[in-house]
Amino acid sequence: MGWWEQDIEGHSFPEVKSIGLWGDGAADILADAIREIIEEFQLVWERPPTKLEIRCGLEFHLRTLEIPDDGYEPVRLNLGQPDGEGT
Numbered sequence: 001m002g003w004w005e006q007d008i009e010g011h012s013f014p015e016v017k018s019i020g021l022w023g024d025g026a027a028d029i030l031a032d033a034i035r036e037i038i039e040e041f042q043l044v045w046e047r048p049p050t051k052l053e054i055r056c057g058l059e060f061h062l063r064t065l066e067i068p069d070d071g072y073e074p075v076r077l078n079l080g081q082p083d084g085e086g087t
Contacts, residue, residue, distance in 0.1 A: 001025050
């Protein structure tokens with residue numbers, strides 16, 4: 001399981017501006033949740049959600065869980081060492 005740098009548009013290993021970190025475990029959890037959301041939309045609305053609907057739902061929960069949206073310096077990741085040793 002690895003971690004990597006991401007930009008705001010979801011591009012991995014950006015060459016210009018890293019915004020934050022993402023990893024295999026977190027990616028798997030979120031992908032499973034999105035699949036469940038798609039199933040729920042199919043069941044109730046007989047269509048998948050749009051990207052905008054998923055983004056709106058995600059923003060709602062980020063706000064209600066009081067997840068900070070900025071104020072952190074971008075982390076330069078030393079790949080292969082999640083505790084930051086050797087940076």
